[in-house]
Amino acid sequence: MSSQGSLRKDGRTFNQLRGMVCDRGLLHRADGSAKWSQDGTSVLVGVYGPKNMPPKREDPEKAVLEVLWKPKSGIQGPEEREAEIILRRTLEAVVLAPLFPRAGISVVVQVIHDDGSLLSCAINAACAALVDAGIPMTGLLASVTIALAKRDDGAGGGAHLQLDPTREEQDGAQATVCLALETTPKAATSNGSVEGEAVVTSTTRGAMAIEEYLEALDRCRMASRTINAFARLSLDKAQRRLELPGT
Amino acid sequence: MLQSSGQGDGPSTSGSEQASSYVGQIVAPGDIVLDLTQAGKLVRIGGGLQQDGTSLVVTKAGRLRHTKPSKYWVEGSQRRYVPAVEDVVVGVVVERYAEHLVIDIGGPVTALLPALAFEGATRRNKPNLNIGDSVYARVTSTSRDTEPTLACHDASGRAAGFGPLAKGYLFQCSTGLARTLLSRPTCAVLEALGGGLSFELAVGMNGKVWVDAASAAITVLVANAIINSEFLSPTQAKIMVKSLLKQVQQP
Numbered sequence: 001m002s003s004q005g006s007l008r009k010d011g012r013t014f015n016q017l018r019g020m021v022c023d024r025g026l027l028h029r030a031d032g033s034a035k036w037s038q039d040g041t042s043v044l045v046g047v048y049g050p051k052n053m054p055p056k057r058e059d060p061e062k063a064v065l066e067v068l069w070k071p072k073s074g075i076q077g078p079e080e081r082e083a084e085i086i087l088r089r090t091l092e093a094v095v096l097a098p099l100f101p102r103a104g105i106s107v108v109v110q111v112i113h114d115d116g117s118l119l120s121c122a123i124n125a126a127c128a129a130l131v132d133a134g135i136p137m138t139g140l141l142a143s144v145t146i147a148l149a150k151r152d153d154g155a156g157g158g159a160h161l162q163l164d165p166t167r168e169e170q171d172g173a174q175a176t177v178c179l180a181l182e183t184t185p186k187a188a189t190s191n192g193s194v195e196g197e198a199v200v201t202s203t204t205r206g207a208m209a210i211e212e213y214l215e216a217l218d219r220c221r222m223a224s225r226t227i228n229a230f231a232r233l234s235l236d237k238a239q240r241r242l243e244l245p246g247t
Numbered sequence: 248m249l250q251s252s253g254q255g256d257g258p259s260t261s262g263s264e265q266a267s268s269y270v271g272q273i274v275a276p277g278d279i280v281l282d283l284t285q286a287g288k289l290v291r292i293g294g295g296l297q298q299d300g301t302s303l304v305v306t307k308a309g310r311l312r313h314t315k316p317s318k319y320w321v322e323g324s325q326r327r328y329v330p331a332v333e334d335v336v337v338g339v340v341v342e343r344y345a346e347h348l349v350i351d352i353g354g355p356v357t358a359l360l361p362a363l364a365f366e367g368a369t370r371r372n373k374p375n376l377n378i379g380d381s382v383y384a385r386v387t388s389t390s391r392d393t394e395p396t397l398a399c400h401d402a403s404g405r406a407a408g409f410g411p412l413a414k415g416y417l418f419q420c421s422t423g424l425a426r427t428l429l430s431r432p433t434c435a436v437l438e439a440l441g442g443g444l445s446f447e448l449a450v451g452m453n454g455k456v457w458v459d460a461a462s463a464a465i466t467v468l469v470a471n472a473i474i475n476s477e478f479l480s481p482t483q484a485k486i487m488v489k490s491l492l493k494q495v496q497q498p
Contacts, residue, residue, distance in 0.1 A: 182277070185304075240273070
């Protein structure tokens with residue numbers, strides 16, 4: 001399987017993520033911000049809040065989460081609206097909104113460049129920005145997209161699932177799955193057992209067999225651990241930088 | 248890093264409670280830092296932690312702190328302030344009513360300062376604060392469903408330094424820097440600034456800092472030095488202050 005033939009156009013193996021870069025706290029006026037890049041795909045997220053909301057929109061039970069998706073150029077279309085809703089529902093699963101009744105949390109997503117797996121990149125960026133803003137959360141998110149290449153590509157035998165696809169791979173795919181998982185935390189429990197990653201969001205496009213979906217889910221699980229490890233590393237670095245004067 | 252407790256099976260007695268293995272480490276939301284069945288009878292938790300069944304779960308990123316016997320909290324730096332009881336804050340009056348003042352402390356909602364929550368204040372004799380004035384106060388209550396309340400006196404009713412802040416200059420920094428400025432022993436920047444200049448300073452846990460000095464130039468210098476010191480080591484901060492002081496003394 002590891003022969004040259006199983007490599008993708010950009011030289012990656014089918015099960016390989018692109019290089020990730022995460023910058024935290026780079027916006028001055030936002031309460032928290034992060035830029036998350038996966039090679040060509042890059043998203044900048046700013047988080048504002050918890051803050052006062054206009055009385056019309058506030059919820060007496062919990063904080064209202066609003067997501068604004070700014071495309072790279074032009075105005076919002078239906079695709080952006082859909083991404084907004086998916087992202088909002090994903091974040092609502094991890095943000096401890098009941099701690100701030102009547103308040104609002106704004107998440108502004110600015111797409112810098114789209115080279116495939118955009119929604120995953122945005123979810124990862126938003127999670128990093130929320131952590132940077134100090135918004136209480138139940139856990140961290142990691143999101144991965146998988147493209148199911150068309151079978152007549154000649155890449156047979158289970159090698160047709162492409163992890164973290166580029167735009168070209170995504171456009172040529174038979175189907176794509178975008179999964180967001182709540183990652184497994186570090187735990188100091190006595191028995192050391194923590195449940196595995198929980199699926200928070202799953203969006204699919206195109207048609208695929210159930211077995212293929214389950215296979216994709218498995219691979220996303222594995223990849224989410226890599227993303228989680230990277231996110232923790234970047235968080236560690238950012239926190240150390242903040243603490244320098246005290247220590 | 249992942250150390251399991253040595254005595255695996257024996258039920259832990261209340262005397263042998265041990266601190267979480269994550270103390271002093273950087274933790275992220277979702278981390279389970281303590282198993283409450285293994286901890287002592289009483290565990291006190293501060294900001295950034297939550298109880299979930301029998302475990303203690305982190306909700307904010309930061310460094311896990313612990314003091315004996317069993318206090319735990321997460322220390323992180325953030326721009327937006329979330330009020331906590333007994334924090335000292337600097338706020339700005341935004342609305343004025345007969346019974347109370349509405350104060351902006353930079354939190355999710357504005358705070359309430361009762362008009363009589365000053366030392367020696369009575370119905371006839373209460374301080375006259377106008378919209379836009381700044382006050383140095385203490386948070387007396389925070390509840391999920393009501394606005395936080397402030398007071399300009401300590402628990403025994405003394406002013407204890409709290410009260411209106413006349414004149415001066417107010418600026419905003421991160422909560423992490425505010426904590427550094429309030430820490431003991433005095434942090435390097437303030438030590439260095441205090442050595443060469445005389446000024447008044449009020450730091451709030453909410454990241455609002457009030458400075459007043461004899462001249463506007465000194466006020467601005469102090470404010471700039473404090474803002475610049477956020478990412479500097481103590482030695483770097485001292486050097487920075489020294490070069491600033493030179494500039495102000497030359498003309």
